[in-house]
Structures are given as C-alpha cells and as structure tokens.
Amino acid sequence: MKQQKSVVKMMSVAMLGSIAYLLMMLDFPFPGLPPFLKIDFSDVPALIVAIIFGPLSGVIVEAIKNVLYYGIQGSLTGVPVGEMANFIAGCLFILPASILFRKHRTVKSLTTGLMLGVICMTLIMSVLNYFIILPAYTWFLGQPAMSSGAMRQTIVAAILPFNLIKGIIVTIVFVPLFSRLKVWVFAKMQNA
Numbered sequence: 001m002k003q004q005k006s007v008v009k010m011m012s013v014a015m016l017g018s019i020a021y022l023l024m025m026l027d028f029p030f031p032g033l034p035p036f037l038k039i040d041f042s043d044v045p046a047l048i049v050a051i052i053f054g055p056l057s058g059v060i061v062e063a064i065k066n067v068l069y070y071g072i073q074g075s076l077t078g079v080p081v082g083e084m085a086n087f088i089a090g091c092l093f094i095l096p097a098s099i100l101f102r103k104h105r106t107v108k109s110l111t112t113g114l115m116l117g118v119i120c121m122t123l124i125m126s127v128l129n130y131f132i133i134l135p136a137y138t139w140f141l142g143q144p145a146m147s148s149g150a151m152r153q154t155i156v157a158a159i160l161p162f163n164l165i166k167g168i169i170v171t172i173v174f175v176p177l178f179s180r181l182k183v184w185v186f187a188k189m190q191n192a
Contacts, residue, residue: 012049013049013061016048017060017061017064017065017068020044021064021068021069023065025040025069026040030166039165044173046062047097047174048181048185050094050097050098052185054098055094055098058091058098059094062087062090065090066083066087079140085125085128088124088128092124092125094117095120096117096120097114105186114171118164118167121167122160126155126163
C-alpha cells in the first residue's frame with residue numbers, strides 16, 4: 001500500500017509539473033509593464049501539489065516546469081536566469097500557503113498563506129532582482145551594467161508591481177478552483 005501511494009504521488013507530481021510547463025507557455029504581458037515580464041498560471045498546479053503532498057512536492061513541480069521550459073524553449077542569455085527567477089518566485093509564493101494550510105487545514109490558513117506568499121514573492125524578488133537577477137541578465141547578455149538608480153527605478157516601476165499583480169491574479173484564479181476541489185483535496189491529503 002505504501003509503495004502504491006508513492007507511485008501515485010510521483011506520477012501526480014510529474015503530471016502536474018508537465019501541466020505547469022504548458023501553463024507557463026501560455027503567458028501574457030500585463031498592460032503598463034515591460035513586455036519581458038509575463039504573467040502565467042503555472043504556479044497553480046505547483047500549489048495544488050504542495051497542498052496535497054507537501055511543500056517539497058510543490059518545489060519539485062516548480063523545478064520540473066522550469067527545467068522543461070529551459071530545455072525546450074531555451075533562454076535569451078544562454079543561461080537560465082529567467083527560469084531560476086521564476087523558480088524562486090514560484091517557491092516563495094507556494095511555500096507559505098502550503099505550509100500554513102497543511103498545519104491548520106482551514107480555508108483561513110490557506111488565505112493567510114496565499115497573502116503571505118504574495119508579500120514574500122513581491123518583496124524578496126525585488127531584493128533579488130536588485131542584487132542578483134538584473135545584474136546577471138546584463139552580464140550574460142554582454143550589456144553595460146545598469147546604474148543603481150536605473151535598477152531601483154526598474155524595480156519600483158516594474159518588478160515590484162509585476163510580482164504583486166501576478167500573485168494577486170494567480171490567487172484570484174486559485175481560490176475558486178480550490179473551493180471546487182476542496183473535498184477532493186482533503187480526501188487526497190488523508191490518503192497521501
């Protein structure tokens with residue numbers, strides 16, 4: 001029985017990782033923000049897996065979708081800077097929600113976790129973009145380094161609002177989906 005549960009978990013993680021990759025390809029720019037910042041719903045399958053099977057399984061889904069994306073789509077820089085940023089942002093978003101929900105198993109804890117995830121993703125990704133991600137892009141593309149003022153302006157005008165908007169939109173999509181799947185999710189959690 002334990003081995004069967006393990007196989008089901010592994011297949012579910014792999015399947016939802018593939019679905020997350022497909023959703024990652026269906027991205028779209030948000031009006032008013034730079035076109036390289038695109039919103040997608042690939043964190044929804046990772047969040048479902050993280051809630052049912054645990055935070056580590058959600059992180060694995062985030063990794064699967066980004067490895068597939070980089071392997072199939074490639075990267076402008078030749079190095080998966082964007083995919084690494086997407087992986088980190090996705091983990092920052094799903095981990096608080098899955099940890100709080102699995103601890104308390106209430107809709108209130110899930111809602112609190114989602115809000116905390118949006119805040120963590122928004123703030124931490126702003127810091128990481130300033131110190132690591134934006135400098136890595138310019139370095140790998142062979143472009144001159146951005147001044148600290150230009151980086152601050154990019155982060156305040158684009159990166160910070162993008163992550164906030166993306167987190168809110170993904171949350172708005174996830175909440176009605178979860179309410180329809182709630183009975184199934186609780187049943188799966190007991191069997192996992």
